[in-house]
Structure formats: C-alpha cells, structure tokens
Amino acid sequence: MRKPKVVVLGAGYGGLITVTRLQKQIGANEAEITLVNKNDYHYETTWLHEASAGTLHHDRARYQIKNIIDSRVNFVKDTVVSIDKEAKKVVLKNGEIEYDYLVISLGAHPETFGIKGLKEYAFGITSIDSARQLREHIEYQFATYNTEEEKKDERLTIVVGGAGFTGIEFLGELGNRVPELCKEYDVDFNKVRIICVEAAPTALPGFDPELVDYAVNHLQKKGVEFKIGTAIKECIEDGIIVAKGDDTETIKAGTVVWAAGVRGNSVVEEAGFENMRGRVKVDEYLRVPGHDEVFIIGDCSLIINEEINRPYPPTAQIAMQQGETCAKNVAVAVRGSGEMEKFSFDNKGSVASLGENDAVGVVFGKKIVGTKASFMKKVIDNRALYMVGGPSLVLKKGKFKFL
Amino acid sequence: MRKPKVVVLGAGYGGLITVTRLQKQIGANEAEITLVNKNDYHYETTWLHEASAGTLHHDRARYQIKNIIDSRVNFVKDTVVSIDKEAKKVVLKNGEIEYDYLVISLGAHPETFGIKGLKEYAFGITSIDSARQLREHIEYQFATYNTEEEKKDERLTIVVGGAGFTGIEFLGELGNRVPELCKEYDVDFNKVRIICVEAAPTALPGFDPELVDYAVNHLQKKGVEFKIGTAIKECIEDGIIVAKGDDTETIKAGTVVWAAGVRGNSVVEEAGFENMRGRVKVDEYLRVPGHDEVFIIGDCSLIINEEINRPYPPTAQIAMQQGETCAKNVAVAVRGSGEMEKFSFDNKGSVASLGENDAVGVVFGKKIVGTKASFMKKVIDNRALYMVGGPSLVLKKGKFKFL
Structure with missing residues (x-):
C-alpha cells in the first residue's frame, strides 16, 4: 500500500x-x-535583533536541523x-x-508598503544572512569613520524604521553595542545618532501605554531619538526622507534598518x-x-x-x-x-527586550519591567528551544549563565 | 637661561x-x-598585516604613548x-x-606610482585605522555574499597588489583567515580567490631565491594565485586592470589591497x-x-x-x-x-611571516624557514616591544604563549 x-x-x-x-x-x-x-539550520527569528546588533553571535541563534529531526523525516535542503x-x-x-x-x-x-528605495538601501532583520550583514555593515561604517580626512558624521547615524517589537528590541541592543563600537573604533559617542522613525502615533502599538513610556524613556537614556508619528517617505543611498504632516526632512544616515512590519x-x-x-x-x-x-x-x-x-x-x-x-x-x-x-x-503574554538586563512586557496578564522582565524574556527564549529540542538544546543554545 | x-x-x-x-x-x-x-597611541606597523586580515586584534598591535614616556616629555596629540x-x-x-x-x-x-584609481578604490595596510577598515571590509564582503539572490563570486576575490614584504605577510595571514571567514559566513572555500599581482619579475625582490620559492610554494598551497611580472594598470570600482606585456586583463574583485611600496x-x-x-x-x-x-x-x-x-x-x-x-x-x-x-x-637580518607557524628569512646571515623562522619572527616582534618599553611592555603586548 x-x-x-x-x-x-x-x-x-x-x-x-x-x-x-x-x-x-x-x-x-x-x-x-x-x-x-x-538552509540546513533553523534560526531563532526572535533573537535576530541581537545578532544584527552584534551583541550575540549568529551561531548562538541557530542550530542544525539534522540534530532535531530523526531518521523518519526526509530532509530536503x-x-x-x-x-x-x-x-x-x-x-x-x-x-x-x-x-x-x-x-x-x-x-x-x-512589508515595505511600497516605500521607494527600501529594498535597495535598507537593511533587514529577517535571517541569519541579513543579521550578520547588518552587523558587519555597522562595524564597517564605524571602522571607516577615522580613515577619512573629512569626517562624515552621518556614517555614525543609524536609522531604525519602525518602533514595533523588532525595532524596539534592536534599539535596545544598539544601546549596549554602540558604546562598545565607539571603544573598538576610537569614535566619540557624542557623534553617534540612533534615530527611530515610527509612522504610528505611538511606539510599540498594542502595548500598554505605561510599558510604552517605560521603554521609550529607557531607550532615550541610552541615546535613542524617537520620531513618532513620522513616516519614511523614501530611502535614499545616504539616508532617508521622512515626513510629519506637511514637513519633510532628509536625514543622512550610513545605516537604515527597516523593521516596520x-x-x-x-x-x-x-x-x-x-x-x-x-x-x-x-x-x-x-x-x-x-x-x-x-x-x-x-x-x-x-x-x-x-x-x-x-x-x-x-x-x-x-x-x-x-x-x-x-x-x-x-x-x-x-x-x-x-x-x-x-x-x-x-x-501567555509577550516581553520586549530593551537590551541587557532590561525589558518590558505582560506575562500571564501581569505587567513587568526591568530585570524581572529581562529574566522572563530569557525564560521565553529558552522555552522555545525546549519545545523544539528538549533540555539538550537548551543546554547547548540557551540563554543562561552558570553561576 | x-x-x-x-x-x-x-x-x-x-x-x-x-x-x-x-x-x-x-x-x-x-x-x-x-x-x-x-594619535595618542603607537602602533606596530610591522604587525598591521595581521590586524588587517583579522588574525590579531588591532588593540594588540598598539599601546598608549603616555605609558612609555615619562613626565619630562611634553606630549602633543x-x-x-x-x-x-x-x-x-x-x-x-x-x-x-x-x-x-x-x-x-x-x-x-x-607610493601609488600614479596608478589611476588606487587612492579611490584600494585599501592600504598603513595604520590602525586602515587595518581595521580593511578587516571590516573583507568581513562585509563575505557577510553580503549569501544575502544576494544572484551570487557575486567576485565579492570573495581579494587582490593584493605587491609581493613585497607587506604583501607576502598579508597573504600569509589571509591563508589562515579565509577558512575561518568561510565558516563564519557559510561560504564555499572554492569560491574564494586570493590573487597577488607583482610587477617585478619575482616575489619578495631582494630576498634569496630559495626563500622566495619556499614562500611562493607555501602560499600557493594555501590557495594564493600569483601573477608575477604583471603590472596593475588601473584600479576600478569593482576590481583591477592588469597587464603582462601586451596582454591586459580585468580582474573583478570585491577587495583590492595596495601593498606595493x-x-x-x-x-x-x-x-x-x-x-x-x-x-x-x-x-x-x-x-x-x-x-x-x-x-x-x-x-x-x-x-x-x-x-x-x-x-x-x-x-x-x-x-x-x-x-x-x-x-x-x-x-x-x-x-x-x-x-x-x-x-x-x-x-641582523629579516624574516617574512607566511601566517601561523610559517615564515622565511635570514637571521645573522643564516637562511631559515618554517616554524623556526616563525619563532624568530616572534622574537623580532617582541624585541621591538622590549626596545621601547622594556619587559613590562613585552608582557603586555608580546607574542608568546604561556605553556
């Protein structure tokens, strides 16, 4: 049969x-x-913001499929x-x-909503390939800055399109990563700009307003500028054109990341x-x-x-x-x-990371912030590993420290 | 007075x-x-080929000047x-x-000998700034390769102009680094080309012919192609134009490094x-x-x-x-x-490194190759530190392993 x-x-x-x-x-x-x-590997899509910022190596965010499936499954790459x-x-x-x-x-x-130039000039946080390309692009911008006689400060500007989950989590990682980049490449932190552009009237649409405030305030303290209610009109080779109402503005930026849907x-x-x-x-x-x-x-x-x-x-x-x-x-x-x-x-709720040891979210109907939320985020990340590959995968790829 | x-x-x-x-x-x-x-730091010019290839972190190749000079010296950055x-x-x-x-x-x-396009498109191995930019550029080329629907193999081609000391030493490091890059970015090693173009009739001009043969053979085994007696006519945005006699050839390359004088x-x-x-x-x-x-x-x-x-x-x-x-x-x-x-x-002689554990050179009038030469190269590198900063600088920045 x-x-x-x-x-x-x-x-x-x-x-x-x-x-x-x-x-x-x-x-x-x-x-x-x-x-x-x-690919012959699975990757943790929800960890890509870390690999993209360079705060977690991309190999930590992927594992071989053959280690998860058994001989009954025919795998075709x-x-x-x-x-x-x-x-x-x-x-x-x-x-x-x-x-x-x-x-x-x-x-x-x-989803680029037909915005001109996004496909050509903006980076995405969508795969292992795109994450490590984005990481390397940012590093290259910082590495190039001091080689030029005439300093181009826009090389140090990173625009993130979208203040949804991915955008916010990526901004959180940048908050930790940028000071490291400044040290690595002898760059003055004050020359760096991290700008988040969001067309909706709020960051993290759908989230509790109190948590949104917490997230925005904490990211601002790390140096992120928010342009809320502001739409990206076009992405150009050296930046973006944004509009708020009738006002348009060109923002020069060495890096534009599209994370808006x-x-x-x-x-x-x-x-x-x-x-x-x-x-x-x-x-x-x-x-x-x-x-x-x-x-x-x-x-x-x-x-x-x-x-x-x-x-x-x-x-x-x-x-x-x-x-x-x-x-x-x-x-x-x-x-x-x-x-x-x-x-x-x-x-069961959701938690948005704001970088190392900080996060906001709702878990089992309860609002949480800070280190507690950050801990829960790691629990959620480890749970995804556990669900697929059991305890051995958690031990191999999980987010925890042996104390 | x-x-x-x-x-x-x-x-x-x-x-x-x-x-x-x-x-x-x-x-x-x-x-x-x-x-x-x-800069407020000194760097080891003779180690920059390593920082450029990414086999040694650039911070290992520099140190703060203020740690070397005493209060009698007025330092002006x-x-x-x-x-x-x-x-x-x-x-x-x-x-x-x-x-x-x-x-x-x-x-x-x-010294670019007036070759068109070199200043615009070629990378140099001349400073900490240029070394880490070159390192990041190569990494970015490898990181980008898999993100493109149509694979551009030339992204994985590295042309080194000049088979003098710096060129040969950089090629030696690439020989070690490229397999790592292939692993890091999921790239097939067979797609990578490393090409050395030298206008003179031999690599390492001025070196003993026996040592030159050793160096060339060992680098070829690591995958380096040599084009000797071949001049770079022009550097273009996506490669170089070379000539041997009346024959000209365009080589597409994501990276061109000028190390020829x-x-x-x-x-x-x-x-x-x-x-x-x-x-x-x-x-x-x-x-x-x-x-x-x-x-x-x-x-x-x-x-x-x-x-x-x-x-x-x-x-x-x-x-x-x-x-x-x-x-x-x-x-x-x-x-x-x-x-x-x-x-x-x-x-006292000179030793050219060919990457990890390999080198060629003449020390106190004696020809040496292989691990022995590689060891002597590290002795020479450490001696330069010792001469400037004594034993404490050797301990801090020296090339040795605690066994």
Missing part, C-alpha cells in the same frame, strides 16, 4: 514543532514525512519556488515534490489561496478553506482574535502552538480516523 | 626610541622635550601640517610649535629639503645637510648601503637603530659638548 506523503515547508518555529511532533506521533508505516527548508495546489506538488529550485498533505510554515517577508510569504499569494498580504485565514483546524489537505501555520496564517475582532499578530508563540495542533490534525488526516483538534491561542 | 627645545615628530619606531632614550639621557634642566603624534625650516617651527593642525632641534620621524606614505612623508617634501620621493639623504650623524639642527630618521631618511651602493629599504630595524644614535646626537647638540656618534646599520 502506498504511504501518504506529508510535506512540511519551512523549518521555522511552526514547521519544526510540527515535524518534531509528527515524528513521534506517526508510525514509520503510516506516512512519509518530508521537511523542506532553504532547497528553496520553495511555488505550490501547485491542484496538482498537489511543490516546485523547488532543484526539483519537485508531491504531497498528500501539505503544511505551509514558510514564515514572513518584509511583515507580510506572509509571497509563495502563498502566488499559489492562489485567498489571502490578505500573504496571510491565509485558515479554518479552526488550521486548514485552507476548500483545501482540506493544506494546513497553514505561523506568519502565513491568519487567526482572528474574537475579543477585538482583529487578527493576532504573527509571533513565535502562536506559531509554536499552531504547530502542536497541526501535527495532531495531520496525524488524524493521515489515519483517516480520530478527531481533529480545534486551534485556540493561549496568549 | 632658556632651555633648548627638542621636538620629535612622530611616535613610530624611530621616534619612540629617540624619545625614550632622550628622557633618560637628558636632564630635566638641559632641554625641553616635546613629542608630537597624531596633533597632526603635523608643515615644517618651516627657516623659522624653525612646525605648523600643526591646531597650533604651532618652535624648535631648536627637530627630529623628523614621520614615517612613510603609500612606500615613499617618505609628504611633509618632508613640502618642507623643501632635498629629497628622493620624500626621503632625505642624511649625513653620517643623521642630520639634514645644511641643517644641523634637523635630524631625520626612519622611513623619511635615506642611508646608502655602501656594499651595493643602493639605499637600505625602510624597515623598523633601521629606524630603531637610528633612534638610538639620534638620541645620543641630540644630547650632544643640546649640551654643545661631547662627540656625536656616526650611524652605521647593523643588519
């Missing part, structure tokens, strides 16, 4: 949780499991080009792969599923309406928060919870028996 | 030896000693703009300074001393002919090797020996009594 083929696309938080659950829950004779990922949902096959850069059941967990793409993976859009900016509103079992054999989880899925009738923002937390449910439901589908589990998001 | 003013320009090997000797040999009442240097030899004063960027006795030890400038400091030329490419043929007491009050040592001085009737090449070794003699002669001049010492160069 032919075994059903289960194909999981993407080894991010959602994909890896799905695969690690499936390899336990489905017997070797029940289905063939294939995991496709463009390749890039997904397109999904043919009618023919039930996935086109890869170097081949094709057929499926009976498909799990799409391809993650997000940056994500959309679903373009492969999902191009596959022809009904979507909003690459995110598909899945059913209660995480399936695509009309395509019971296709599950979508993580940043490419869209789940409505009934309380406020708005989509949950894409986070690692929701992706991992979806992965658990998805694995169970794929197992039911493969067997053709049992009952699928309805997905419901259990929001 | 007015104390004579002794001004030393430049805290390189020659300048620092002069000042450290003067502060011992001249009493506080005999003269005022001023040292001018553009400033850049020399010009020397008015008639008015006996030095114009600095931020002031002026008069002298009765002047020691010029300003070091070398790169130096000339004396332009301040010396502009001061109106008779010179050859910024180097002044000094008398046997290291004074400028016709200007008994001006001593020139190091890369701006020119001493003829009578054996072959050609100038000695500028090295740290000769600069330090000149510093010793110069200090004695300045002391005689200040006192107006005693006899000046004639300078004669005692060539």
